[in-house]
Amino acid sequence: MKLAVVGKGGSGKTTTSSVIARTLARSGLPVVALDCDSNPNLGISLGVGDEETERLISMRQALDEGQEEHAPTWDSLITRYGSDGPDGVRLAVVSRIDNPEPG
């Protein structure tokens, strides 16, 4: 199953996603939680803590900075740059904006 949660800011997308991810994981399914927000906060709702949420390197940053030499598979990206959360949910961040870009 591939599920995307969308909606207006503040409507509860992150909270909803994290509860779905943990509930599925508790039923024994392997779950990857992908934070696709450029201001990623999913780690906080999943329960990995805000320090770990800030520490996670986004997969796009890793690719842009050339830390991956060959076109990597999703599996390898999630293994290398993801983080294990409660109930065995694997969290990965797709893209994070850290610096202003020229207009």
Added chain:
Amino acid sequence: MRVAFVGKGGAGKSAIAGTFCRFLARRGEPVLAVDSDPLPGLALSLGLDIDDDVRIPDEAVRERAEGERGPRFRLVEGLDVVESIEKWSVRAPDGVRFLQFGKVKGQAESGQRLWKSQMAFRQITRDLPDEHWHVVGDLPGGTRQPFTGWGSFAKTVLIVTEPGAAGILSARRLARMVELDNVESVFAIVNKASQPGDAELVAERTGLEVLGTVPWDDTFADAERRRRAPIDDAPDSTAVREVESVVDRLASKGLVTKVGASS
């Protein structure tokens, strides 16, 4: 004064920014309220009909000629930015003028037409001389847009945040990004505060001075359900009053310089 409201999605930027504009205008100041969110909410909190589509028309915009520098689209020759505001902004209550770059109405709208209006909008907010209008911008939630050119008009940034962990983390990220830009003053505004100590928590975790603490207030949410501006729907609520105090505090810091005075 050139102010940008930023913060995590749902923090309450639009409700606070619209109310802020109305109070600033009641001090006799000329206020241009600008919404650079493709899913705009500022109109409602200013007291306008949320379904109005306010945009700069295509015929006012031309494409960059060959060999010319700068953005691909700009206002046509002979059309200056002050004049464009007179022509295309909408009059909101208390004399506030409202300008936005148009709404995304579906896939057809996400293409070049909206892009033209957006480029002209950026030109107007950037080039508008300080002696005509205070510019107050409501920027989209999160960290993507504010510092990729859209917030570059701002000298003062107000970071709106709830006291929760995700809000504070977003506020910290925004505060870090603001340091890299040409901004002169940055403050936090705590919204939906419900516990004593919420303001101190935000100050401590973000390192920002808290300029206002807007309490959780049902009347704010009720105003939105009724599609009314909080300042009109609940003028005596503590939340609306606190936004008025934010304007007063900025003024007492000397940041609300009289428009028209030499700066």
